[in-house]
Amino acid sequence: MIRLLLVLAALLPATPAPAHAAAPPDIDGYVRAYLDHTGLPGAAIAVTHNGDVVRVAGYGHDAAGAPITASTRLPIASLSKSMTAFAALQLAETHRLDLDEPVTRYLPDFRLADPRGAKITVRMLLDQTSGMADSAFPDLKLPQPHSLTEAVTRLKDARLASEPGAEFHYHNPNYEVAARIVEVVAGQPFAEYLKTRLFAPLGMTASTTVDTPPAGAEGYVRAFGIELPVSEPDWFTGGSHGVLTTAEDLAKWLRAQQDGGGVLSPASVRSAHTPAPGRDYALGWRVRDGRASHTGDWFSHTAAQVLLPGGYAVAVVANTGLSLDNEAELLAQDLASVLEGGSPEPSLPAGVVADRVLGAPALAAVGLAVLGVRRARKRHWWRLVPPLLPLVPLVFLPELLGWVFAGRRGTYAQVLYVWPGLVVSLGVVALAGLIVAVARARALVSGTRGRDQEESGETRGDAQWASASRRSGS
Template identity: 50%
Template sequence: MWKDATRNGAGTAPGTAGTAGRRAVLRLAAGAAALLALTCAAPGAARAAEERPTLDAASVDAHVRDYLDDTGLPGAVVAVTSGERVVRAAGYGRTAEGRPLTARTPVPVASLSKSMTAWAVLRLAADGRIALDEPVAAQLPEFAMADPRAEEITVRQLLNQTSGMADSAHPDLVLPQPESLTEAVAALRDARLADDPGTAWHYHNTNYAVAARLVEVVSGEPFADHLADAVLRPLGMGDSVAVDSTTEMPEGARGHVRAYGRLFERDHPRWFTGGAFGVVTTADDLGDWLVAQHTLGVSADGRRVLPEAEARLAHTPPEGREYAMGWSVSPEGERPFRLQHTGQLLTQNAIQILLPEHGVGIAVATNTGMISGDDAVALADGLVDLAEGRAPGDHRPFTLTADWVLAAFTVGAVGLGAWGVRRARRWARRAADGPRWRAAPGLLWPLVPLALLFWLPELCGLAMGRRGTFGQVVYVWPALVIWTVAGAAASAAVLLARCGALAAPAVRRWRASRVAAVR
C-alpha cells in the first residue's frame, strides 16, 4: 500500500536520532513549579544575513538541514508552495526504523486530516446531498446521545467544533477504542454534551468521526474510499490514504519522544483515527493540497474539485470564533495573518500553514511526538520567517530548555527528600515538645507532591482542554513525569520517616512494657 520512490526534485538529507496544547501545558507547569518564568525566554536573535532571505528550494533545504543538525531531529517531510507553484517538496533524515525520508514517503499528519474530511462533507453539501444547517440526527439516524440537546446539533457545528461535544463529557482517547466509524458513533449513546450546541467551542475528535460516518451513509461507500475518490485523487494526491487506526499507519506510527535533549524511539498505542486524524500522505501530495487551498478548490492541473464558495467557507470561522473547518485563524490584528492547524500523535506531529498575504503554503511533518517534540511547529515557524523575508529565528521545542530546568528540580526534590529523612528525628523531637497540632503541617505538606502525581493526568487535561491517561502523559512530557514521580517519592520517604520518628517513643515504651510484663 505504501509507496516510497523518489520523484524528481524529492531531496533527502542525513539526520540524527497542537500550539494551543503546548501553551496550555506551559501554564500548568508554571502553576506547579514556577517553570514558566524560567523556560519561556524570548527566541534568540535571527541569524545574520548579508542579503534579504528568500523562500526558495535552497533556503528551505538549508533551514531544515540546519534544524536537524541543531536539534537531533531524526526526520521530517516538508512542502512549501507559492501561489500555484510548489517551491519545495522533500524528505529529510530517516524514519524511526531507519528508512530514508523522501518526497514520496508516506507519513501520518494526524489532525491535518480534519480539513480534508471537511472538504469531503462540503463536496456533498455542494451537491445538495448534505444540509450543513440541518440536524445531524435527521441525516444520520444512528446518531444519538444520552442528551436530548444532541438532536439540535447541525453538520456545520460538527465541522466548526461547536456541537457541544467535548473531552470533558466524552474522553474519546481514554475510552476503549472503536474499530470503525459505526462503533465510534454508537459509543456516543451513553454520552452527554458539555454545552448547548452552537454556544461554545471544544476541540473534540468525535465531531469529525461523526462527520465522516455521515459521509459514509450519504455516499454509500466507506469513508476512506469516498475521501480518495472525491478529494484526494482529484487533487493529484494519489499516494494519500485515510486509515482507521494508528496501527494501520506506516511503521505503526512508531516515532520518538524527547527527554533531556535526547530522543527515544517509541511505539504508538492503538488509537482509532477514522475521520478525525487518520490521513497518511506525502510531501508531494501535501504540496498539491496547499496549492488547492490557494486556488480555492482548483487542483494543480486546473480541475475544480470544490466550488469556490465552499472552499472559502472552509477557511471562514463562525462570528466570534477563531476555528473554521479544520483551520485555526489568527486573532484579529496579528501579523502575518495565517490559517493553520496542527496534527499531533504521541510519536509524530505535523502542521499546515497558509499565509494569504504572501500566497505561501507550508506543511511540515516530523517523527517526534506532541509537546516534548514540537519540532513541526518550530520548523514551520522558521519557514514563515523566510516567507516574511527574515532569516529563520532560533525556533526550538521549549522542552530543550525546560527539561533541564525540570532536571534541576528533580535533583533538588531528591536532595530535599534525603535531607528531610535525615532530619526526621530532630523534627519529631521539636514536634513532640508542643501541642499535637504542631506536627500537622509537617505531615501534610508531603502529601502535596503525592496529590500532584495522582492528579497529573487530570491537571494536564484541564490545562489542555483534553483528557488523557497517565501513560499518555509519559509520552507527552517525560521530564515532567520524572520530576513529579521523584517529588512524590521523596515526599513519601519524608512522610514515612517523620511518622516513624513520631511513633518511635511510643513504640519504645510499648516494647519496654512488654519486657517488664514478661519479667
C-alpha cells in the same frame, strides 16, 4: 541613419539597473539548521506558491533509522480534518448534503444523553460548535471504537458542554461523526470515498486514511533532551486524524487550496477558509491574522499546515509527538517567516526547556531525601504530611494536564507519551518524599516504643524498690 540612432541611444537616459533581486528563500538551510539546533530527528516539508510547487523534501531519519524523503508516508494527524471537511463540501455542492440540516437527518442513530443533541447540524460538527467537548465526554480516556459506526453509537452516553452552536470546543468526535455522514450519504466507506473523490483526482496517489495507526508506526518522544523511539498507541483516528501521506502529496493538497484543484469549487474552498463572524475556526481550518492553518498531533508525530496571504503555503510533518508545543507547527511558522522575508532563529521547544527546569528539583529532592532519612528523629506526627504532598499532583496528573490541554484528559500511559519528563520528575520527587515520610514514621514508632519501654522499666523499678522497703521494714 545608423549614426543618428546611435546618437539618440546615447542621449536617452539609461534604464536603471534593477535593485538586487531578493535571494530565494533558503528553505533547506533553515530546516537543516533547525534540526541541528533542536535535535529534531526528522521532518518532511512541502512549500507551494500560488499553485506552483516550491519545495518538497525530507530531512533526518525515522525511528528505524531510514532517511525521511519527500515520498516517505507519514501521519498528518488532525490536518485530516480539513480533508474531511472538503469531502462534506463536495457532497454539499451536489446537493446530496445540506450543512445546515440536523445530523439526525442523515444519521438516525445519532443520539446523545443530552436531548439538545438533536439540534446539532453538520456545519456545527465541521466548525466544532456542536457543544460536544472533552470536558463532557473524555474521548481519550474511554474505550476506543473500531469503526465510524461505533464512533457514532458510543455517543449515546455523551453530554454537552454547551448549547449547540453557541461555543467552540475542539473535539475529535465531531469529525468522526462528519466522516460517518460522508460515507452514509456517498454510499461507500469513508476511506474509499477519500481515495476516489479526493486523493486520486488531486494526484495524491500515496495518500490513504486509517481508523487505527498501522503496525510499525513509530516516532519519538522527548525526555530531558533525549529523543526516545516509541510506537504509536492503539487509538481511533478515523475521520478526525487518520490520514497518512507524503510531502509530495501534501504539496498537491496545498495547491488545491487555491481554487479547489478540480475537486471543489473556489467558492466552497473560500467557505472552508472563512469562519463565522466572531470566531476563528472555519471548516477544518483556523484563521488568525490573515493566515489559515491547522495543526495535528499523534503521540509519536506532529504536523502543521499554513496558508499565507501572499500566496505561499507550507506543510510540515515532524516525527516527535504531542507535547507542550507542536514541533511541526514551530518549524512551519519559522518557514512562513522565512518565506515572508524574515530571519528567524531556531529555538528550543518549550518541552525541552521545561524538562531542564524540572530536572533540577528532581535532583534536589534526591539529595534532600538522603539528608531527611539521616536526620529522621522522633517528631510530631504532623511532620509526616509535608513529604507526602508531591503524591497529590502525581495521583491527579491526568486531570491537571487536562487544564493545560484545553480539557483533553487522557490516561497515565498517554500522559507518559506527552510529557515523560514531567512524569519522571514528579515521580522522583514523590518517591523521595515517601522515603522521608517512612523514615520519620519509623523514628516516631521507634521513639514511642522506647518511651513505653522506659516507662515500663521505671514502673518495675518502683515496684521492686517498694517491695524491698517492705521487707526491710519487716
